[in-house]
Amino acid sequence: MTSTKERQRAAARARLEREMAERAARARKRRQVQAIVGAGAALLLVVAGTVWLVASLGDDDKATDTTAASGTSLCVWNEAPAEQRTPQTKDVGLPGTQQPNVGTQTMTIDTNLGPITARLNLADVPCTAASFTHLASKNFFDNTKCHRLVTEGLKVLQCGDPSATGKGYRDTDGTGGPQYRFAEENLPTDERPPYPEGVIAMANSGQPGSTGSQFFIVYGDSQLDPAYTVLGKITEGMDIVKKVGAAGHDNAFAQQAGGGHPKTETIIKKITMSEIQK
Template sequence: MTSTRERQRAAARARLEKEMAERAAQARKRRQLQASIGAGAALLLVVAGAVWLVTSLGDDDKDQGTTPTAGAAVCSWIEAPAEQRSPQTKDVGLPPVEAKNTGSQVMTIDTNLGPIVAQLDLAAVPCTASSFTHLAEKKFFDNTKCHRLVTEGLQVLQCGDPSATGAGYRESDGTGGPAYRFAEENLPTDKRPAYPEGVIAMANSGQPGSTGSQFFIVYGDSELDPAYTVLGTITSGMDIVKQVGAAGHDNAFGQSAGGGHPKKEVLIKSLVMSAPQG
């Protein structure tokens, strides 16, 4: 017959064995958890490394893509988000990233009053010329009217608003353009006057990087801040622009903006850019 002391000893051994088993199980769980965490960290490092590698390679590709080829410049086109576009915006896509920056190009503006021709130096305005070539190919300017004439202080005829069309063009507020903007080029900071008679230049909002499609032809020396791209020089057709200037305007834009719609209407039937020469 088992004594009370022996039963107590057996019970104590059983409790001890149970505690030891529980501790061993807990130790195994800790080791498994640590192993899992280590494996997860290692996996994260592998994934992070792979992402870094792919990103680096992608960045290299981008850098290589923006490295200009010989005789070309890289242009940056800033596309307007859909919510920032207006009914006056005409989306015809973006010009190529690369633009030729050697030689010259001829712009021919065929109007209802006769042709106006300008010469462009591609070394000075590679991106602006590329934009005009793209827009001309899309017939962006065809059947639009020069919407603004200024005769006092400045002597300029402004065109290039795609919304200035038809009989209702006199309601145009001059805010139309493509769905992209780009940086100014060839600023005449060292010229006086900055915009002499015979210059064709780009209009903008007054903020850097706001050049679009609108341009103006200077038919009398004009002292503007040198903040507008000088696109080129008129080689023929200045007599047409001076006739329009002499006929005056309707003062639609008021004294604050200056000028108005030309009384002698100028319809751009087509605008064509020649192939680069040289």
């Protein structure tokens, strides 16, 4: 028969096993609760993060919609302070900041020698085209002269200085423009040559963001650094530009950038920009 002590020890072992089993069960339950809570917290963070991300993207979309609506580009015009303007500066206000970037425009340069026209693709030059449209509407270019011709190394006729109006060009040093500047567009970095015959491009000071109103027409392939906005292609009037180039210049800019005033006086009577064609 089993002794009393053995029965007591067996009972004690049984109680201990039950207690251990209960403690293990409680521990498992705690771990399960902690895991559920942790997973819930993580899910909450994910959900919160997702909501924030969606909201942020929504805000970004709204910001984009308000700064550059569909079919437009945001153009930044950097206006020079009044104290930095020169007598060659012509203030005609600023274009709008949102400008179309879809379609084409025809630019017509009506000169004393005949019309010169160019085709502009707004997807390439939305801001430059907008600037020309604005300036032309303000009669900015009326009765100004193409003040510079280069015949060696480069073959370009340069125009667009509003101060180039006097007889013999004596009142211009080729630095005139509007009171604002803007960033370059459509740089021909992958083109060889970057500025072939028939291109119309924008002049600048050589520094980024210094494009104004001056432009040049290339009448022979020219090796220039691709740092000047390609505005478009001449579609009519290249014969006029070539005749001006063939007549030469007076070397007035020989000590500066080269070239001089064209010997054949070239006067821009007016520049007009067509309605946008889509």
